[in-house]
Amino acid sequence: MTQTTHIGETDKPRPEIGRDWTRDAWTAVTWIGLALLLIWSWAPAEMFRWTYLFTDAGNMAQYAAGFSHPNFGEGRYYLQEMLVTIQIALWGTFLAAVLAVPFGILSASNMAPWYIVQPVRRLMDLFRSIHELVYAVLFVVAVGLGPFAGVMALFIHTTGILAKLFSEAVEAIDPRPVEAIRATGATRLQEVIFGVVPQVLPLWMSYALYRFESNVRAATVLGVIGAGGIGQVLFESIRGFYYPEAAAMLIIMLVTVSLIDVISQQLRKLFL
C-alpha cells in the first residue's frame, strides 16, 4: 500500500488551455440569423401595411359598433353550449397531457439517445404543425359531425405542443438528484419517476393548464366546421348578421376564459 507513484515538480507554471471560440461564433451566427430572417419576412408578411392601422381605424370602429348592444335573450342556451366547448377542451387537453408525458421524455435530449429523440421530435412537429381545424375535418370524416371530432383534433394538436414544452422542462432539470438515484442501482424508468418527474411536475401542470385555457378558445373555432359547442352557434350568428347575439356570446366566452384563468392560477399554487 505504501508506495509513492510520482511526485510532480512544485509550482511549475501550468499551461493555459485555449478558449473555445466556436461557442461565441455560434451565438453571433444565431443572432445575425434571426435578424436576417426578420428582414426576409418583412415584405412577404406585408408588414409595410402597418400605416393602415392608423389611417383606416374608423372602419374597425364601425364594425365593432354592431356588437355594442349584446342580446342575452338566449343566454341559457349559450351557457349550455359554452359548457360543451369547455368539456371538449377538457377531454382534448387531458388526453394530450397524458400522452405528452412519454413523448416529452423520449424527445428530451438528456433522457434518450438521438436516434429516439429525433424521430419522436419529428412526429411531434407533425402533430403540432397542422392546425386543429385540419385534424377536425379529418376526424369529422371518420367519427361524424359533433364534439368528439373536436376532442380528437385538440388531442392530436395539443399532444404535439405539450410534448415539446414538457421535453424542454425535462432538458432544464438539475441532473444531480437523477445521478444520485442512478447510483443506488435504480432502473432508467425509476430515475425518471423519482428524479425527473418531481422536478418538472409544477412546470408540466402549469403548461397543461395554460393549454387548457388555449383549447377552450380553440374549441370555439372548431365549431365553425361543425364540431359543436358555442363556436358553432357563434359563427352561425355572425354569418346571419345577428351581431347583438354574437356579442352576448363573446361576452360569455370572455368571462369564461377569465374564470378559467383565475381557477388555474389557484391550482398552480397548489402544485408548486
Added chain:
Amino acid sequence: MNAITIRNLSKNFGKKRALDNVSLDIAKGEMVALIGASGSGKSTLLRHICGLETGQTGSSTIEIFGASLQNNGRLSGGARDLRRNIGVIFQQFNLVSRLSVLSNVLIGNLGRIPVWRGTLGLFSAEEKRLAREALAKVGIPEVAWQRASTLSGGQQQRAAIARTLVQRSNILLADEPIASLDPSSARRVMEVLAGVNRENGITCVVSLHQVEYARRYCPRTIALKDGRVVFDGPSSRLTHRTLIELYGSNSEELILPEAVPDFVPDYPEPATAKNPDMAPAFA
C-alpha cells in the same frame, strides 16, 4: 479481496486531462481519504468508481469486489447490479428537493427491491421503519415528513447519508461530503462515516479538501495532482511539509489551521527525515 481495483484509468474532458493513468487497490474495510487541490481529479475519480462516468478507451479497468464495472471506456452489463453495492454521497447532497426527506431516504431501496415495486413506489412497512431508523442514526429523525428543500445544508447531507445507509452498500464513496458544511456539521458527518466504516465494515473512500480531516478520520490517504496519484500511504506521513512539496503554493488551500489543531505540531518537522522510507520518492 480488493473492494476496488483500478488499472490504467485515464479521462479527458475536451483538451483537459482529468485523470492520467490512475491505478489503485483499495482493500475491503479500508477508510481512505482522497485529497488534492480543486481540479485535481478527485470527483472525477469517484464518479468513475461508481460508474457515472466511463474512462478513455484503452486498457483501463475498474473492478468492484472482483467483478468488472467498466472496461476500456464501456460500462459492463452488470453495472446496475454493482451500483447498488456502491453508496455515493455527493458534495451538493443531490436530494430530490420536492420530495419528503423520508421519500428521499426510501429511494436508497430502489436497487434492492423488486423493480415493479420500486417503480410504483410501494415501499413496505419494514422498509419505512428502516428508513426512519437511518434518519435517527444520522441524528435528524424529526424532519422525515419535511420537503428536502427545507433542510439546512448539514441536515441535507445527513439525509443523503441516511439514503446510502438504507442502500446497505458494501462500499461508500463520499465526494467532498463536508466541503459546503460548517465545521461542526462537518465533524458530525465525518463521525457518521467513520462509524459506518468501523461498525459495519463498509469500505469508505472520502474525498476531502482539508488534510486535517484526512489525518483524523482516515488511516490511508491518496493524494491527486493534475489527475495523477502523487502520494499513497498512511495519512500520518502526510505532513504539511510533504504537502508543500507536493502542491507548492496550492497546498495552502488544503491546510485549515484551526480545524483540527491537535495535528499542527507535525509542522515544521522534516518529514523526510522522520520517514526514511518515503525519502527516495522525494529526492
